[in-house]
Amino acid sequence: MKNFFLISIFCLFFKVSHAQEKLNKIEYNYSINGDTSSVANLYFNSSVSFFEIINKKLRDSIARDNLNDQYIITAVRNIKMPYGTILRNDLDTLLTRTKSFDDKTYLIKESAVKIDWNLINDHKKINDLNCLKAEGYFRGRNYVAWYTPDIPTTFGPLKFWGLPGLILEIKDDNNFVLINARKIEIPSKETVDFNKLMSNYDVKISLQQFVKNLKNANAFGKQYMERILSKIPKKTGVKVTVSNYSISTEIGEAIERVYEWELDKK
Numbered sequence: 001m002k003n004f005f006l007i008s009i010f011c012l013f014f015k016v017s018h019a020q021e022k023l024n025k026i027e028y029n030y031s032i033n034g035d036t037s038s039v040a041n042l043y044f045n046s047s048v049s050f051f052e053i054i055n056k057k058l059r060d061s062i063a064r065d066n067l068n069d070q071y072i073i074t075a076v077r078n079i080k081m082p083y084g085t086i087l088r089n090d091l092d093t094l095l096t097r098t099k100s101f102d103d104k105t106y107l108i109k110e111s112a113v114k115i116d117w118n119l120i121n122d123h124k125k126i127n128d129l130n131c132l133k134a135e136g137y138f139r140g141r142n143y144v145a146w147y148t149p150d151i152p153t154t155f156g157p158l159k160f161w162g163l164p165g166l167i168l169e170i171k172d173d174n175n176f177v178l179i180n181a182r183k184i185e186i187p188s189k190e191t192v193d194f195n196k197l198m199s200n201y202d203v204k205i206s207l208q209q210f211v212k213n214l215k216n217a218n219a220f221g222k223q224y225m226e227r228i229l230s231k232i233p234k235k236t237g238v239k240v241t242v243s244n245y246s247i248s249t250e251i252g253e254a255i256e257r258v259y260e261w262e263l264d265k266k
Contacts, residue, residue: 021045025188026166028157031178032255040179042157043192044166049155050192094159097201105200110207113138113260115162117145126168127184134163140257141172151186158255177255208261 023043030040030053043050096108120133124146131146138160145156149165156167157179168181205213 021047022187023050023190023192024151025185025190026157026168026181027183027185028179029182030157033176039182040157042155043188043190044153044155046153048194049153049161050194051157095198096207097198104202106210107198107201107204108207108210109204112161113159115160117163127181129168129184131168132165139255139259141174141177141255143170143172143177145170208259211259 023045026042026044028040028042029036030038038053040051040053094110094112096106096110098106098108115136115138117134117136120135122133124131124133126146126148129148129150131148134145134147136143136145143160145160145163145167146169147156147163147165147167151166152164153166154161154163156163157170160167160170169179171178171180
């Protein structure tokens with residue numbers, strides 16, 4: 001079975017009635033630092049959106065040196081910040097559901113950040129749709145977005161929103177983050193059970209506390225490596241070496257580098 005990494009953000013106080021409205025679907029290419037192993041989907045209607053990232057690989061590897069009969073473990077685990085957006089137009093609260101570094105599923109609450117977009121007099125076509133350009137700053141990075149007024153919604157991928165049209169492409173000024181639409185399905189034949197999706201979690205937590213936990217994630221390193229070591233076959237004379245252990249958090253290396261409460265302390 002393929003690794004499945006699901007990220008979702010759900011609006012607080014979601015009402016069942018909204019789930020009855022037909023959803024639209026946009027499929028995106030999703031690249032972080034050149035890693036193109038994932039695709040992403042955005043589902044949305046007039047009041048709510050749901051973003052998911054699929055098939056993101058957790059790069060845990062165990063390599064065996066047959067000549068020396070020893071196991072060399074290189075564990076590089078990408079702990080993914082819950083990127084994605086489900087947002088009600090009339091509320092500014094986001095809920096994120098993600099499986100994190102300790103194998104628990106977290107429901108994370110935060111306030112939606114309103115991006116101060118600068119609308120640029122430039123245009124191009126994406127999937128035969130007329131798109132306009134906008135620039136904005138979000139949590140430590142400068143972004144260029146292309147949105148289409150032909151699809152009148154304020155939604156977009158991840159936590160990007162607030163333009164007068166659907167965001168079909170967004171990237172930062174260093175091309176570290178690159179997301180662009182590859183397929184548009186309006187309306188979509190698929191359905192998403194938001195209530196069921198968001199009810200399955202282990203811990204409810206604020207974004208600020210979750211970020212703190214991520215930044216202290218190395219404290220969980222020993223416990224994580226013990227689980228890896230326990231999977232190695234026991235054999236007399238086998239030497240085990242642990243090398244290059246690190247926990248790579250996209251929270252600091254990709255999209256969200258600086259948070260509002262961190263700026264307030266300066």
